[in-house]
Amino acid sequence: MDDEKLGHRSQSSAPHQRINADELRHFCQLFRFFLAQQAPLNLQTVAKRVAAFVEKHSKISGRKIVLVTSGGTTVPLETQTVRFIDNFSAGTRGAISTEFFLDHGYAVIFLHRQYSLLPYSRHYSHSTNCFLDFMASDGNGGVKAPQYTPKMLQVLNKYTAVKSAGLLETISFVDVNEYLFLLREITLTLSTINERALFYLAAAVSDFYIPIGKMVHHKIQSGGEGLLKLELDQVPKVLSPLVKEWAPRAYVVSFKLETDPSILVQKAQGALKNYGHQAVIGNILSTRKHHVVLITSSEVKDVRLNEFQIAENTEIEGVFIPEIISRHDAWIRQSK
Numbered sequence: 590m591d592d593e594k595l596g597h598r599s600q601s602s603a604p605h606q607r608i609n610a611d612e613l614r615h616f617c618q619l620f621r622f623f624l625a626q627q628a629p630l631n632l633q634t635v636a637k638r639v640a641a642f643v644e645k646h647s648k649i650s651g652r653k654i655v656l657v658t659s660g661g662t663t664v665p666l667e668t669q670t671v672r673f674i675d676n677f678s679a680g681t682r683g684a685i686s687t688e689f690f691l692d693h694g695y696a697v698i699f700l701h702r703q704y705s706l707l708p709y710s711r712h713y714s715h716s717t718n719c720f721l722d723f724m725a726s727d728g729n730g731g732v733k734a735p736q737y738t739p740k741m742l743q744v745l746n747k748y749t750a751v752k753s754a755g756l757l758e759t760i761s762f763v764d765v766n767e768y769l770f771l772l773r774e775i776t777l778t779l780s781t782i783n784e785r786a787l788f789y790l791a792a793a794v795s796d797f798y799i800p801i802g803k804m805v806h807h808k809i810q811s812g813g814e815g816l817l818k819l820e821l822d823q824v825p826k827v828l829s830p831l832v833k834e835w836a837p838r839a840y841v842v843s844f845k846l847e848t849d850p851s852i853l854v855q856k857a858q859g860a861l862k863n864y865g866h867q868a869v870i871g872n873i874l875s876t877r878k879h880h881v882v883l884i885t886s887s888e889v890k891d892v893r894l895n896e897f898q899i900a901e902n903t904e905i906e907g908v909f910i911p912e913i914i915s916r917h918d919a920w921i922r923q924s925k
C-alpha cells in the first residue's frame with residue numbers, strides 16, 4: 590500500500606517533529622485500521638465530488654470552505670448487519686451550524702449520518718407539525734396554517750440560493766468505518782486550500798468498534814448461555830493525524846462532550862494540548878442547546894443563552910459561530 594492511501598500525501602509545510610511513544614502507538618493503531626478495514630464502496634465517487642467542489646470554490650477569491658461533521662456513527666456487530674451500537678446524536682448541532690456558515694459566505698461540505706438532520710429541511714422534517722400542514726390547502730387558494738408561511742418562505746429562499754450557487758455538498762455515512770475513510774479522503778482534498786479550510790468536527794464518533802477480522806458474518810444467535818459478550822477495540826483517534834499531517838495549515842475546531850461539568854474544561858484543554866489544534870467547543874449533554882464553552886490555547890469563554898433567548902428558541906450556534914469565524918479569519922490573515 591502506498592503512502593498516499595495511508596493518508597501521507599506529502600505536505601511541504603508539515604512540521605518535522607519527533608514523535609513520542611503515545612503518538613507512535615496512535616500511529617500504529619491508525620495504520621492497522623486503514624490497512625485492515627474495508628473502504629466504503631462509494632469512496633472514489635465521493636472523492637471525485639469533493640475534489641470538484643473544492644476546486645470550484647478554491648478559484649473564488651476569499652472563499653472559505655468548512656467541513657462540518659454531524660450526527661452519530663454506528664458500530665455494527667455483524668458484517669451482514671442486523672444489530673449495531675449507536676449513540677444519541679441527531680445531528681442537530683451540525684445541521685444548524687451548516688446554515689450559519691452558509692449565511693456567512695462559506696462553502697460547506699456536510700459529512701453527516703444518513704437520515705440525521707439536514708440543513709434547511711430540518712425546519713419541517715423534525716417539526717412537531719407535519720410538513721403537510723404547512724402546505725395544506727384551505728380550499729380557497731390559500732393554506733390552512735398561514736402562520737408558518739413567512740418562516741418557511743425564508744427557509745426556502747435560503748435553500749434555493751445555496752443550491753443554485755452550489756455552496757453545499759452533502760455526503761452521508763452510517764458506521765464509524767465509513768466515517769473515518771470519508772473523513773480522511775475529504776481532509777486530504779480540503780487541505781489543498783491551506784488556511785482557508787476550516788474543520789468543524791461535531792459528529793459524535795464511536796470510541797470502540799469491532800474490527801472486520803473479528804466480526805461474525807451472520808446474525809448473532811440467542812440461546813446458549815443467554816449472555817452476549819462483546820469485545821471491542823479502540824477506534825484510532827484521527828484528530829492527531831488530521832491536525833499534524835493531513836491538514837496542518839487548516840483551522841481545526843473539535844468538540845468535547847461530557848456529562849460531568851466538573852471535568853469539561855480540563856478535558857478540552859487536554860485535547861488541545863494532545864492534538865495541537867486551534868479550538869475546542871465543550872458541551873454538556875443536558876445543556877448543550879443553551880451553553881457551550883469555547884476553549885483555545887489562551888482563553889476559556891463561556892457562551893450561554895439567557896432565559897429570554899431560551900424562551901425564544903434562539904440557536905446558540907448563531908452566537909458562537911461568528912466567534913469561530915473571526916478566529917478563522919485571524920488565522921488566515923496571520924498566515925499572509
Ligand code: PMT
Nearest residue numbers: 678679680681682790791793794825826827828843844846
Ligand atoms: O447532534 P446533537 O444532538 O446536536 O449533539 C451535538 C453533539 C453533542 C454530538 C456535539 O456538540 C459534540 O459534542 N460532538 C462531539 C462528541 C464526541 O464524539 O466527543 P468525543 O469526546 O468522543 O470526541 C472528541 C473529538 O475527537 C471530536 O471532535 C471527534 O470528532 C474527535 N474524534 C473522536 C473519535 C475518534 N476516533 N477520532 C476523533 O478524532
